[in-house]
Amino acid sequence: xxxxxxxxxxxxxxxxxxxxxxxxxxxxxxxxxxxxxxxxxxxxxxxxxxxxxxxxxxxxxxxxxxxxxxxxxxxxxxxxxxxxxxxxxxxxxxxxxxxxxxxxxxxxxxxxxxxxxxxxxxxxxxxxxxxxxxxxxxxxxxxxxxxxxxxxxxxxxxxxxxxxxxxxxxxxxxxxxxxxxxxxxxxxxxxxxxxxxxxxxxxxxxxxxxxxxxxxxxxxxxxxxxxxxxxxxxxxxxxxxxxxxxxxxxxxxxxxxxxxxxxxxxxxxxxxxxxxxxxxxxxxxxxxxxxxxxxxxxxxxxxxxxxxxxxxxxxxxxxxxxxxxxxxxxxxxxxxxxxxxxxxxxxxxxxxxxxxxxxxxxxxxxxxxxxxxxxxxxxxxxxxxxxxxxxxxxxxxxxxxxxxxxxxxxxxxxxxxxxxxxxxxxxxxxxxxxxxxxxxxxxxxxxxxxxxxxxxx
Numbered sequence: 001x002x003x004x005x006x007x008x009x010x011x012x013x014x015x016x017x018x019x020x021x022x023x024x025x026x027x028x029x030x031x032x033x034x035x036x037x038x039x040x041x042x043x044x045x046x047x048x049x050x051x052x053x054x055x056x057x058x059x060x061x062x063x064x065x066x067x068x069x070x071x072x073x074x075x076x077x078x079x080x081x082x083x084x085x086x087x088x089x090x091x092x093x094x095x096x097x098x099x100x101x102x103x104x105x106x107x108x109x110x111x112x113x114x115x116x117x118x119x120x121x122x123x124x125x126x127x128x129x130x131x132x133x134x135x136x137x138x139x140x141x142x143x144x145x146x147x148x149x150x151x152x153x154x155x156x157x158x159x160x161x162x163x164x165x166x167x168x169x170x171x172x173x174x175x176x177x178x179x180x181x182x183x184x185x186x187x188x189x190x191x192x193x194x195x196x197x198x199x200x201x202x203x204x205x206x207x208x209x210x211x212x213x214x215x216x217x218x219x220x221x222x223x224x225x226x227x228x229x230x231x232x233x234x235x236x237x238x239x240x241x242x243x244x245x246x247x248x249x250x251x252x253x254x255x256x257x258x259x260x261x262x263x264x265x266x267x268x269x270x271x272x273x274x275x276x277x278x279x280x281x282x283x284x285x286x287x288x289x290x291x292x293x294x295x296x297x298x299x300x301x302x303x304x305x306x307x308x309x310x311x312x313x314x315x316x317x318x319x320x321x322x323x324x325x326x327x328x329x330x331x332x333x334x335x336x337x338x339x340x341x342x343x344x345x346x347x348x349x350x351x352x353x354x355x356x357x358x359x360x361x362x363x364x365x366x367x368x369x370x371x372x373x374x375x376x377x378x379x380x381x382x383x384x385x386x387x388x389x390x391x392x393x394x395x396x397x398x399x400x401x402x403x404x405x406x407x408x409x410x411x412x413x414x415x416x417x418x419x420x421x422x423x424x425x426x427x428x429x430x431x432x433x434x435x436x437x438x439x440x441x442x443x444x445x446x447x448x449x450x451x452x453x454x455x456x457x
Contacts, residue, residue, distance in 0.1 A: 010177055018188045021175075021196065025189035031124070031142050032149045040143075040150035047299045048154070052354045058299050060092060062326040069115065070332045076105065076112040077334065092302065096310060100322065101336045103136070106281075107390065110137045113331050123330060127385050128280035135385045138281055139331045147327045148282055151300050155287040156221075158351075159274040161249050165220025166193045168247070170228035172254070172382045176201060178426045183209035195219065199228040200427050203373050207235045214246050221249040226257045226265075227368055227378045233268040244270035251276060255378055256361075277361050283325030283333045286358055295355035301325045303356075304335070305344045315346035318362060370457055372400050372431050380452060383423045388412045393442045396455045401433040405442050 070077035176198040305319035313319030345359040388409040
């Protein structure tokens with residue numbers, strides 16, 4: 001939802017908000033699951049039966065076309081690849097001869113990465129919610145989105161989850177106004193069979209109403225940030241409440257799923273967790289199968305696991321993740337440094353899939369903000385969507401105060417600062433004091449990664 005539409009939504013009573021979300025959900029259904037979606041589903045599902053060699057050939061053919069088109073039609077690559085001749089790249093190992101794409105290029109000049117054959121005004125724009133704290137702008141077509149959701153559906157099918165069933169979602173959107181004190185702290189998108197729960201009202205006095213709602217709904221699966229559902233699970237343990245039988249499965253994404261969280265969630269809900277690692281940039285997709293292994297969906301993207309010197313890391317060795325997306329030729333991202341690290345495995349999975357196995361994903365390990373009323377809030381990057389901010393970091397030293405470090409971009413004004421504070425208070429509450437500090441650069445953590453949230457509590 002854009003800002004204007006959101007303002008209308010928040011002024012509506014809960015019943016009409018359900019109607020609004022259902023109508024908006026129908027619009028999203030048409031974009032994501034319209035004509036050609038089923039063809040894409042059949043296509044990607046057919047890849048499950050392919051051998052390693054056949055999957056590698058799909059990667060190579062996809063990459064060759066992507067590289068050729070990028071040289072001809074994408075301004076950024078026409079400039080950066082002009083000194084590298086086509087014969088120099090004869091196989092995927094030769095990708096190392098190509099320059100890495102930094103996130104700063106994507107942030108500062110996304111238009112230079114768009115294929116000139118497309119009219120930008122007719123393209124869809126997707127905003128990321130990445131760990132820099134500042135959303136990036138990604139251009140694509142409706143067909144690209146359909147392809148993306150075809151891969152997601154395949155991931156769910158591999159996990160044994162009925163994609164057409166009811167689901168409960170705990171995400172980052174403000175679904176319920178912050179000032180609402182009584183349930184329901186959730187809204188319905190009827191056409192999508194999706195019940196959207198607020199991640200910002202998970203206070204101790206509200207948690208029992210969440211549990212009651214989930215018991216009544218009994219979704220096929222719960223799609224959630226780990227920290228949101230973990231809050232509910234810990235409360236259930238403390239109160240001796242059983243959540244078994246509420247849902248068949250839990251799908252986690254967007255944050256790091258820690259071992260303690262996984263154990264408690266699976267014990268309390270008696271449901272298997274399927275963790276998924278992807279990006280709004282549509283350049284990487286990993287997901288857990290029914291045997292718990294993280295698989296690289298190698299027909300979706302080419303993933304390089306690199307040492308600091310740029311050489312390929314060995315299995316079992318922690319490495320930087322560098323991605324080349326194969327599904328969005330509108331805005332090709334070739335050798336994109338996404339900012340996370342992982343450990344590749346050389347083992348075969350019991351599930352029989354020929355997709356490579358990743359032993360461990362190291363990334364998205366931000367802290368959370370604690371509020372005076374006991375809530376835990378993570379993933380604050382949606383706050384900055386549409387604002388001229390290069391980078392941001394949220395620091396908390398005391399329970400009722402947040403320091404926000406901002407690196408300003410062109411167009412930043414006093415009104416921008418006021419709007420950011422308003423958006424933060426919508427999520428954290430009016431009692432939190434918010435201090436804005438402008439800096440030239442934000443200090444990186446070990447490994448050069450920018451943490452969006454740093455807590456000393």
